[in-house]
Amino acid sequence: MAIQKVFVVGSGFMGTGIAENAATSGIRVVTYDIADPALERSRRIIEKNFARRVSKGRMTQEDADAAIGLISWTKDLKECADADVIIEAVSENQQLKAKIIKDIEANAAENAIIASNTSSISISFLGGLLKDPSRMVGMHFFSPVPAIPLMEIVRGLQTGVKAKKIASELAERMGKKCIQSRDEPGFLINRMLLPMLNEACVLVERHVGTIEEIDEGMKLGLNHPMGPLELMDMIGIDVELAVMNVLHEVIGDSKYRPAQLIRRMVDAGYLGRKSGIGFYIYDEDGKKIQPNTYILK
Template sequence: MDVKKVFVIGAGFMGSGIVENVAAKGLEAVAYDISEQQRERSRKSIAKNLEKQVAKGRLKAEEKDAVLDRIEYVSEISACKDADVVIEAVAENKDIKVSIMKEIEKYAKEEAVIASNTSSISITSLGSVFQNPERFIGMHFFSPVPRIPLMEIVRGYQTGERAIKIASDLGEYMGKTCILAQDEPGFIVNRMLIPMLNEACFLVERKIGSIEEIDMGMKMGLNHPMGPLELMDMIGIDVELAVMEVLHEEIGDSKYRPAISLKRMVDSGFLGRKVGVGFYVYHEDGTKEPNPKLLEIR
């Protein structure tokens, strides 16, 4: 595998997971985020995850230190100049992603492959920003990145074979099984998953079951490891809404209409685990309870 250095843009939930996974496999990882607070949060969350691995006996203390030493945090996107692969993982917003792509184009070396971890935005449209769109590809990871062994490789209409080869090699090196998806909204997994999660919001709105019963139904009845509401809290309610909006706008079918409650939750700041409140309220001691504000809705 030719990739030695991976530059990740956005050190949020996904960016941090990608950085941790890359460094754990012995590659150099650089994380850039505009927010200093996020960079600090990312650094702490990766250290905490690795400490848990040490406590469980899955990692030696000196290996943990070596992984952390391979991670660098930077405050300038221009630091991507010597990376072999640049992976964008900022908010699911096309305008923000396009402005990031323009910046990457300025600084990344010519032979670097540029990827987006977008959950739904067209890889062809993001790739059209580049003078050479053949270098651009979707590398769609799943959360939590270090633990979930799948990556979707998304081929835009202009993505070249070299980018597919390098992205697949890197994905496999990171321990992922790679599946190749065409550039349709939601690709393979989110085309099925995100509307199912949206449907769970309609069930909440109509009080067809309680928050806990809806989750219990899918866990006990279908053997899902997490209920749909727990899963949305982990993914981020804002991410769920943004992906539904792309599906609705691009495909146009009313079956992809985002639930009103999703919009109201985003407006209320109930964004899920990352802020401590979504469908559930998350306590410091690791326990959770249904969000009382949602129970008041009639």
């Protein structure tokens, strides 16, 4: 099946990245959100990112205009009716995702594939909400989506061969290398990554090292491109907490219990780059200014 149109549900950090990546790959994409500010922000970010590519000589103005022309932003879910693949990328909340999946089913074409970008929620559960569960597949992108070449394809118990094949084809067209995961909490990568990030929080909480030392340590000592605390700020502290909660609840092992500091940061609205403050404080352009010493009190 030639994929003509992709519809992304949720125009936050990930939805915006997925839309930008799809359009750069020549695929028509519509991105949907309930919140006007999210749609406006998504458009602004995409325009800024393409302008940066042009100014750095990575793309011609003509190609950038063509890619932006492939993207539209909407508050009308009915526009998913002629999409071949619908990718759900709303906040990491099981109830919210369950509602959205049913709304998508009510509006989508019968032969469309429904994918979820969830970081931790069961694909088998989401598929079980559909009349035809074989249409549901996990497409777990990594952030920032246009730059990271990995895609985890997650097969729920009912995921059909067609859904898996189309998801893999779409991912490859978007320049991704696919790895497959069974439908277990956190799949492959988050199952390993999240406990490590959580432990970095515990070290901050216990004043074992400073925010900068922990990040520098992992960059210089292990050759990681970003420190764990910088990475958490990019992913979103709220997303981390939601994923840790699923790992802890579903697997049950205390090693997945979210650090108290993660909970308190979410309570305080310290969500990372998206709120301008997390482990670090950021300026309006998203540039890191200094470590957030409020969390060390």
